[in-house]
Amino acid sequence: MEKDLNLAVLIDGDNIPSKYVKEMLEEIAKYGNPSIKRIYGDWTKPSLVKWKDVLLKNAITPIQQYGYTTGKNSTDSAMIIDAMDILYSGKVNGFSLVSSDSDFTRLAIRLREAGMTVFGIGERKTPDPFIVSCDKFIYLEILHKTSTEESQSTKKDKISAVDKITPKVIQLILSTIADLEDEDGWAFLGEVGALLQKKQPNFDARNFGFRKLTPLVKSMSQIEIESRKNPKGNGNLIYIRSTA
Template identity: 30%
Template sequence: MKLAVLVDAENTPAKSFDFIAAQVQPLRDVGIFRLFGDFASPSLAAWRQVAARHGLEPILQGSGGRGKNSTDIAMVIHAMDILHSGLFDAICLVSTDRDFVGLARRLRAGGLQVFGIGRAGVENGLESVADRYFHLPSVMPSPTRSPVAPELPAFLGHIASVHGVNGWILLAEAANALKQASPGLAERYLGKGRFLKTLRAADLISERKSARGLEIRPRLVVVASKSVG
């Protein structure tokens, strides 16, 4: 079974993405990672960049003059669709909003394990009803990253979910897959150690050495799922 991650982008800073990914990745395979908010707003420009970089799914929720309530409603609808799909056994709600306490209770009553992520020191009630709750750090760095084509992180996530073991794949296998799938990207990023240097500079991967060789894993691997919501 899989984990669905729903992020209230309107009250969660985009620079918290790395922390969020680091918490949810070990819990289960991530089948859905959705961002909710008015993405026409300049205030969510940073989240738009994060979504493009990591292949996340922004839910384009215009405020329509109704304020943040429309985003909350959209998150509730998607969460209930996930519950009734039967494809997931856990959900993570990323928000510092009291409005999701009732939703968390309903999801748990329906059989889902509920995780929460939000700001520390804010009484939002979600911490008391979630099976496990993670506090966002009070200070999060804004790392400087080298720009890459948005297709590259999306490709890495796909190849790791399809061919990797728990998201880990040999660097050489990823490079060969890139050659076959996208000669244009391969020409741009492969050769003379450029591939690994690019992935490191863009902070797209974790690394480990194994008996097979150097293995890499994208910061977040979203495993392909049937359409929900």
């Protein structure tokens, strides 16, 4: 994915905890320049007070949206309308939709149909339809760094929240290697990672407790790793193949 994308970051304030904002914006910056940053919600609600403290520090523009009908989330409509306005303005070539709400599934699909790159960010409770409608989906929980002041019990809770590398995950990785392997069974790890992302937008080594894909595959007995000198520059390229 391009690193020079101009991104519109649209945050569902009713649906995302404010404690994630710093790590969330740091993550978004890896994929492009967040030239537009807006958050939507009814700022008269006490539940959004915590957000007010971080908006100025992070240059996020709050968009007021009153709840016209009890039980209905008008924030969704305001965010969707704004997204389409931004799309037609031609000022961005990508969006980051920050929500755990499946109501944004159709929006993500429509933006991608228009040629936009769409990054979804939300909690693990996010429904699958929204996840698979994005080019890449990132769980907020893996971005929230463990504080050095946290108790040991809290750290254990975080460790237990890491996904296990199940047979289904192993098969996904092995089949992806098979899709890309050369005559000797080797596949370039960079291409494997890119194809894994296309197959499963929420695939992320951090979900399994690894910072990168390389240490994840190194932990798997079913995979052999070979480091080769990069013929086009400095450093090495990592190739992998199945031993299963």
